Amino acid sequence: MRVLVVEDEQRLALAIKHGLEVEGFSVDIVHDGLSGLARATDHAYDVIILDIMLPGLNGYRVCSRLRAAGSDAGILMLTAKDGEWDEAEALDTGADDYLSKPFSFVVLVARLKALARRIGSRAPRRTVLGDLVVDSAAHTCTRAGTPVALTPREFALLDHLARRAGEAVSKRDLLDEVWDSGPDSDPNTVEVHISALRRKIDTPFGRAAVQTVRGAGYRLAADGG
Amino acid sequence: MRVLVVEDEQRLALAIKHGLEVEGFSVDIVHDGLSGLARATDHAYDVIILDIMLPGLNGYRVCSRLRAAGSDAGILMLTAKDGEWDEAEALDTGADDYLSKPFSFVVLVARLKALARRIGSRAPRRTVLGDLVVDSAAHTCTRAGTPVALTPREFALLDHLARRAGEAVSKRDLLDEVWDSGPDSDPNTVEVHISALRRKIDTPFGRAAVQTVRGAGYRLAADGG
DNA sequence: GGGCACGCTGAAGGGTTGCTGAAGACCTGA
């Protein structure tokens, strides 16, 4: 679960980052509205935590521009003080939820998880790539109509690649998203699982959906290979 | 899920509309009691969110007239201020639930979903999966025509799996939904009951409707196994 | 062409996950 925090108070931003990382989220920080907008548009975040009072471009504007740009990330607004800004306005501009400062960290995590769950349910249930079908809800995968048995890790890996089909996804990202692992995790782990995945969904069918992008990671061919 | 919002504050009504649409509800708005009554009677809404303070005809009256007209929509009342109006009166006139302003949007959504669930469950429900039949209303289950006796927990478990037939449902979700248990409840409880369920609806018939999805939970085969 | 970085893969152990029988706690109705 990838989270972007847009918050100009350094201490608060860092505190949120640390706390969320302990909870298993993968967190990036930026400190003003414009950087937030830029970063959110060229990285695929699941949830964006957005302060309203920001230098440059305020939270409302960032939010509405993101929605205008077609972003479907979950947006959680931080309002500076209860009642000072209109929460309804936050929701108006396309936010999914809001939280009044000061807030309890436990509440933030709870809301974030609830939001993540809702976002997750927006995601497409099934991804079809040629004759390769990945069903996230049922946790099943079929190739040319034949069911393919995958281990939990293999499935999670395939699922993440499928959600970003056609894109090159780095091993780092995969480690973060599929493994929730720390910064010192071994990329070879990904390689081993990719290898196993190929042996199940590609080799027996003489196909090559899982493609290596040297130096950049892996890509799942949008047409199934 | 179709929702009608009867609320005279434009901003609030719009905010609710936006927020609920994000959640996948289909939302219409009217701004006074009479229009609310008219619209609710000639369109089939599942839930009506009804402000009490309304120009023309207040919320209580709209509510009781709707009930008098035989409407079976779920009605969620918005009371202007905690205690100022009697919530009991809201329920008296036929409302299903109420919420005091100002309310958190998250709470509204939660209440709405709970209400929608209750409304949905008013209708008798039967799930047919191959030769396995689960009747939620009658609390009965038959396999290949033979009735199967289940304990309350076993039935609740089967029922929840049946409602999401074909999907992998996590032990966590099952604990939340079937057991309403806290965050530190034991997944083994689910395992034990799954085991018991299999012994009753699968083993004697040489079938396998209840499937284990390692690392993800359980799935009830859409074809009965 | 040589050297280096990157990626692939088979094997093995250690850890995790899920299953199940049994026992005791709990609830309900008589």
Add this chain to the structure above:
DNA sequence: TCAGGTCTTCAGCAACCCTTCAGCGTGCCC
């Protein structure tokens, strides 16, 4: 209070999966 059924907890076991390691092949740059 007692009896019957039901639910949860516990512990042992089996199967499975993940990671690590090491060796090898391949592509890239000098």
